[in-house]
Amino acid sequence: MPSVHGVGYILKRLLDLMISIPVLIILSPLMLVVALLVKFKIGSPVIFKQDRPGMNGRIFTLYKFKTLLDLYDENGNLLPDKDRLTPFGDFLRSFSIDELPQFINVVKGEMSAIGPRPQMEKYWELLSDEQKKVFNIKPGITGWAQINGRNTLTWEKRFELDSWYLENWSIWLDVKIAFITIWKILIREGIKHPGCATMVEFTGSRKAKYYEQWKFRSDDSVTGAEFVSPVLKKSNDAKIGVSDYN
Numbered sequence: 001m002p003s004v005h006g007v008g009y010i011l012k013r014l015l016d017l018m019i020s021i022p023v024l025i026i027l028s029p030l031m032l033v034v035a036l037l038v039k040f041k042i043g044s045p046v047i048f049k050q051d052r053p054g055m056n057g058r059i060f061t062l063y064k065f066k067t068l069l070d071l072y073d074e075n076g077n078l079l080p081d082k083d084r085l086t087p088f089g090d091f092l093r094s095f096s097i098d099e100l101p102q103f104i105n106v107v108k109g110e111m112s113a114i115g116p117r118p119q120m121e122k123y124w125e126l127l128s129d130e131q132k133k134v135f136n137i138k139p140g141i142t143g144w145a146q147i148n149g150r151n152t153l154t155w156e157k158r159f160e161l162d163s164w165y166l167e168n169w170s171i172w173l174d175v176k177i178a179f180i181t182i183w184k185i186l187i188r189e190g191i192k193h194p195g196c197a198t199m200v201e202f203t204g205s206r207k208a209k210y211y212e213q214w215k216f217r218s219d220d221s222v223t224g225a226e227f228v229s230p231v232l233k234k235s236n237d238a239k240i241g242v243s244d245y246n
Helices: 009-025 028-041 087-094 103-106 129-136 155-167 171-186 208-221
Strands: 049-053 059-065 112-113 140-142
Touching: 009 028, 009 103, 009 112, 009 140, 009 171, 028 059, 028 087, 059 103, 103 112, 103 140, 129 155, 140 171
Parallel strands: 112 140
Antiparallel strands: 049 059
16 A cells, blocks of 8 residues: 655645645634633543554654543443533544644644544554555545544545545645545534444454455465354354455
8 A cells, every 4th residue: 555755745734734734723712712611511630631643653653622621420430421422522522623723733734734634542453454554655634534534434445445545645635535524524424423422442453353364274275164253253153254344
């Protein structure tokens, strides 16, 4: 899977700065007001910081406005997002206002304005080698998957769209995505996965798990027909085929 390099890398970086610097300057009054409202309605710190794998898996600290309350169960574990998401936090998410601090990440060169969304660090080891190739490019605030379904997509579809983006990248595609993103934000499309506060938990790709196990078995001269998936393995050790993952 290709990556953006050479002149393309320079053009993409210039576009990032042309987008992020004006956004930070023009929207700084809004960001100040949001920060004050977050402090009084949700609590400190107003900026949520989390380590995320970036380009080629390098860890960076991602910035977002805080949208969830710090609520814990009797065992000291954070409650589910749906129990911690306030109406104000939901409003910030629905218009992607919580993402505005990430333009600081873009200026620092840790992210791009356009690209695959950065995954949580705990998800990184669940990605297949093929899925990790999506991050041969800097992660973005918005991207091809975001304008084609965002959180309503399955994880498989998101990686498929991110792979398409990397294969077909051009500076004009980034410009197109930037303009479509503005429209998608205004109509508040794809904010939540059905039945979830935001997005379902990623537990690993079923197709990826099948492929990796099939590849391992094929090295030992075991045919695909003989392969028993560890993902869907039942007590009767039922055998499955590729069609079960489509």
